[in-house]
Structure formats: C-alpha cells, structure tokens
Amino acid sequence: MTRLDTRALQDALAREQARFAKAHPNSRAAYAAGQAHYLYGAPSHWMRRWAGGFPLAVRSAQGARLRCVDGLDYVDFCLGDTGGMCGHANPAITQAVAGQLAHGATLMLPTEAAAWVGEELTRRFGLPYWGFTTSASDANRAVIRIARMISGRTKVLVFDGCYHGSVEEAHVALDPQGRVVLRNGIHANAVDHARVSKVVPYNDVAALRAALAPGDVACVLAEPFMTNFGMFEPLPDFLAELRRATRDTGTLLVYDETHTFSSGPGGVTGRDHLDPDFFVVGKAVGGGVPVGLYGASQAVAERLWQAVPKVNPVEVRQSAHLGFGGTLAGSALQVAAVRAVLGEVLTPPAFAHMTRLAHDLAQASRAVIAEHGLPWCVVQLGARLETMFVADPPRNAAEFRSSRNDVLESLLHVYFMNRGVLITPFHCMLLMCPATTADDTARWLQVLREFCAELTGRGSA
Numbered sequence: 001m002t003r004l005d006t007r008a009l010q011d012a013l014a015r016e017q018a019r020f021a022k023a024h025p026n027s028r029a030a031y032a033a034g035q036a037h038y039l040y041g042a043p044s045h046w047m048r049r050w051a052g053g054f055p056l057a058v059r060s061a062q063g064a065r066l067r068c069v070d071g072l073d074y075v076d077f078c079l080g081d082t083g084g085m086c087g088h089a090n091p092a093i094t095q096a097v098a099g100q101l102a103h104g105a106t107l108m109l110p111t112e113a114a115a116w117v118g119e120e121l122t123r124r125f126g127l128p129y130w131g132f133t134t135s136a137s138d139a140n141r142a143v144i145r146i147a148r149m150i151s152g153r154t155k156v157l158v159f160d161g162c163y164h165g166s167v168e169e170a171h172v173a174l175d176p177q178g179r180v181v182l183r184n185g186i187h188a189n190a191v192d193h194a195r196v197s198k199v200v201p202y203n204d205v206a207a208l209r210a211a212l213a214p215g216d217v218a219c220v221l222a223e224p225f226m227t228n229f230g231m232f233e234p235l236p237d238f239l240a241e242l243r244r245a246t247r248d249t250g251t252l253l254v255y256d257e258t259h260t261f262s263s264g265p266g267g268v269t270g271r272d273h274l275d276p277d278f279f280v281v282g283k284a285v286g287g288g289v290p291v292g293l294y295g296a297s298q299a300v301a302e303r304l305w306q307a308v309p310k311v312n313p314v315e316v317r318q319s320a321h322l323g324f325g326g327t328l329a330g331s332a333l334q335v336a337a338v339r340a341v342l343g344e345v346l347t348p349p350a351f352a353h354m355t356r357l358a359h360d361l362a363q364a365s366r367a368v369i370a371e372h373g374l375p376w377c378v379v380q381l382g383a384r385l386e387t388m389f390v391a392d393p394p395r396n397a398a399e400f401r402s403s404r405n406d407v408l409e410s411l412l413h414v415y416f417m418n419r420g421v422l423i424t425p426f427h428c429m430l431l432m433c434p435a436t437t438a439d440d441t442a443r444w445l446q447v448l449r450e451f452c453a454e455l456t457g458r459g460s461a
C-alpha cells in the first residue's frame with residue numbers, strides 16, 4: 001500500500017490554494033465584499049466551507065455545468081449538496097415554477113395539483129399521509145414533535161455520524177469513551193443533550209436494543225443508508241432489527257431520505273419495502289424550491305388525530321394546531337415544483353441513467369485507486385458515490401473517523417476545482433443528475449488519475 005507523506009500533502013495543498021486564488025480574482029473579491037454584510041462572508045455559513053479558501057461566485061448554472069464569475073466552467077457533482085439533483089435550471093421545473101408564480105405563489109389555500117402530489121408520494125414511498133414544510137430540517141422537527149405528542153416520551157435516538165439538518169436533538173455524536181457529545185465541532189448552546197438525545201453506533205443491534213430498553217425514546221431518527229459522514233451501508237438484517245427493536249419498545253421509527261432519495265424513485269424505503277412510522281425527504285424533491293415533506297403511517301395518523309382532530313370544532317379553531325408548520329409550507333409554488341420533479345424529472349428512467357453512470361464511475365474510480373495502490377474505497381448508493389480514505393468500507397462512524405485526513409480531503413477538493421470539477425465541500429461525495437453525461441464522469445476519472453499519480457509520484461500530472 002502507498003503511504004502518503006503529511007508534509008508533502010500540506011505543501012501540495014498550499015500550492016493548489018495559491019493556484020485557485022490566482023485563477024479566481026472576481027470570486028475572491030465577491031467574498032471579500034461579503035465580509036461587510038454577512039456573518040460568514042456569504043449568504044449561508046456553509047458557503048465558507050469550500051477548500052479553496054473562498055467560495056466561487058456563480059454566474060450561471062445549467063444541467064450539470066456551472067460557470068463562475070471569472071468565466072471558468074465546471075462539471076458540478078456537488079449539485080447544491082443534493083438540492084440540485086434535478087440538474088440546474090431544469091426546463092420542466094423552470095416552466096412549472098414560473099407558471100405558478102404567474103398565478104399566485106403562496107395562498108394559504110391548496111391548489112388542484114396537491115391531490116396528484118399526495119397520491120404520487122404514497123405510490124413512491126408507501127406512507128399514506130403527508131405534510132409539507134419548507135426544509136428537510138423542518139420536516140424532521142415536525143416528526144419529532146408529533147412523535148413526542150403521541151408517545152409522551154422526550155428522547156430522540158440517532159446514530160453516531162448522523163446529520164439531519166438543524167435539528168438540535170441530532171447534533172450529537174459519541175466520544176471515544178462512548179459519551180454523548182456535540183458532533184463535529186458544533187458549538188455548545190444551552191440545550192442539555194443528555195436529556196433529549198441518545199446516540200449509538202450504526203450497525204450495532206446490541207447497543208440499539210440497550211438504548212431503547214428503558215422505553216424513554218420517542219423516536220429513532222435515521223437514514224436507511226448513512227450518507228453524511230462517509231457513507232455506511234446497513235449490514236444485512238440491520239434495518240429489520242431496527243424495525244423489530246423499535247416495535248418491541250413502542251418507539252417510533254423515522255427514515256430521513258433527504259440524501260438517500262438518490263437510491264431511486266422511492267428511496268430506500270420504496271425500493272426495499274421498508275415500513276417506517278414516519279418518512280422525511282427534502283432538497284431534491286423541490287427541484288430548487290425550498291421543500292420538506294414528511295409522511296406518516298396509518299397508525300401514527302390515527303394517534304395524531306386523537307390529539308388534534310382532523311376538523312377543528314368551531315370553538316377551538318384558533319388554538320388547535322400542531323405547533324409547527326411554516327406559513328409558506330404547502331404553498332402553491334412548492335406543490336407545483338414537487339409535481340414537476342416527481343412527474344417529469346426524477347422519473348424511473350432518469351434514476352436508471354443516473355444510477356448507471358454512478359455505478360460505472362464507482363467501478364472505474366476503484367480501478368484507478370487500485371492501480372496506484374492507495375488504501376481507499378468508493379461506496380455507491382444509486383446516483384451518489386463517496387470516496388473514503390480507508391481500504392474497506394466503514395460500518396460506522398468510529399471506523400470512518402479513524403481514517404479521516406483533513407489535509408488530503410481539502411487537497412482533493414481544491415485540486416479538482418482547479419481542474420474544473422466540483423464535489424460537495426463537506427466530504428468526497430459525487431452526485432449525478434439527469435443531465436450528467438459520460439463526458440462529465442470521464443472528466444472526474446481523468447483528474448482522479450492525475451491526482452493519484454501526483455500523490456504517489458507515479459507519472460507526471
């Protein structure tokens with residue numbers, strides 16, 4: 001196996017960052033100007049996380065391509081960290097959203113398209129009842145609230161390494177002693193996480209059962225295939241054990257498929273006929289319009305309707321509500337966007353194309369990595385793939401954590417940006433959209449070959 005020298009990696013990173021800075025004076029100036037008015041220099045704090053030292057300022061994006069304000073073109077495998085999985089400026093979405101804007105965007109009234117969308121959500125994901133929010137974070141907070149309302153329990157159990165958006169209960173991880181701590185550098189606030197959260201390692205049935213045994217967990221919030229800290233596949237039977245353990249202890253089970261929707265038209269839940277109590281999806285499902293969706297099972301819905309009846313009696317109409325919602329949730333604009341996404345864009349043929357590309361790219365990337373003797377692996381789930389700097393796919397966050405190399409990861413990101421390829425800035429994830437082509441994936445492979453050759457000193461880059 002090839003070993004990489006830390007000093008050499010740091011030197012290479014400094015060289016690539018200098019090259020990036022030189023090639024992007026307009027982006028650099030835009031970020032500098034942003035410092036005066038944004039807390040973190042750009043409209044969202046995530047945008048400062050790109051490895052070049054400042055984010056690209058974008059002039060336009062189309063399909064799987066993007067052009068920055070310095071006039072440079074990129075193949076975009078980041079796709080807005082999944083929000084752009086439909087491809088940028090998709091014509092069907094543009095037309096549907098523009099058409100709805102012209103007829104009223106947000107009305108506090110449903111439109112006719114809502115019926116089709118509700119039916120399609122059930123057909124794809126299996127759960128009978130749905131609600132809209134304005135983000136996946138909001139959808140997760142909504143289901144946590146319902147789970148607490150109907151169970152009377154406080155705690156939320158998540159798996160070590162998870163990310164579920166701005167959900168306080170899920171901002172936790174396990175330290176090497178197995179204690180609950182704030183995850184990944186998140187700054188402490190006044191919340192007592194020991195009171196509201198439990199964390200166990202993914203793929204560990206014994207730890208899961210032990211954590212659920214006291215009967216104080218309202219819900220388990222999980223991805224059916226973890227994607228946010230490396231990518232971990234469930235071991236055979238793990239999801240069945242998870243379902244069994246939650247049922248045995250009266251705990252509700254939420255599958256958050258905001259990322260794993262990449263696995264196909266019905267997510268992992270639809271594909272594998274999983275049977276969660278709640279389902280959450282966001283990002284891609286709105287085609288760029290902020291949308292979160294939560295689904296509930298028949299049993300959950302009936303328990304909820306006991307607490308909050310379906311039709312408000314007149315005398316309580318001002319007070320009987322769910323405690324969450326969002327004025328723009330379920331807006332005409334959102335519904336029009338989701339209708340276009342599910343009806344015309346993220347269709348079974350589109351997923352077949354994206355998955356085929358991702359599969360072939362994963363295989364070819366593994367071959368390049370093996371040729372160079374690097375101890376890395378590539379894990380794929382439908383349209384998404386992740387490169388990790390560890391020989392065998394990790395089964396949980398502790399295994400992945402031990403392999404992390406921040407310098408190497410930053411170097412990879414900026415090296416690829418300097419050669420016209422973008423991947424999601426927080427980890428080494430690539431995502432296909434319906435407009436991604438074999439030329440785009442060939443570009444990744446070409447740069448990967450150069451990168452591996454340069455790292456290992458085998459051949460010139």
Ligand SMILES: Cc1ncc(COP(=O)(O)O)c(C=O)c1O
Nearest residue numbers: 135136137163164165256258259
């Ligand atoms: C699994 C999962 N759930 C929820 C979210 C939150 O999505 P949003 O930021 O759109 O609320 C994310 C974001 O990355 C996610 O990966």
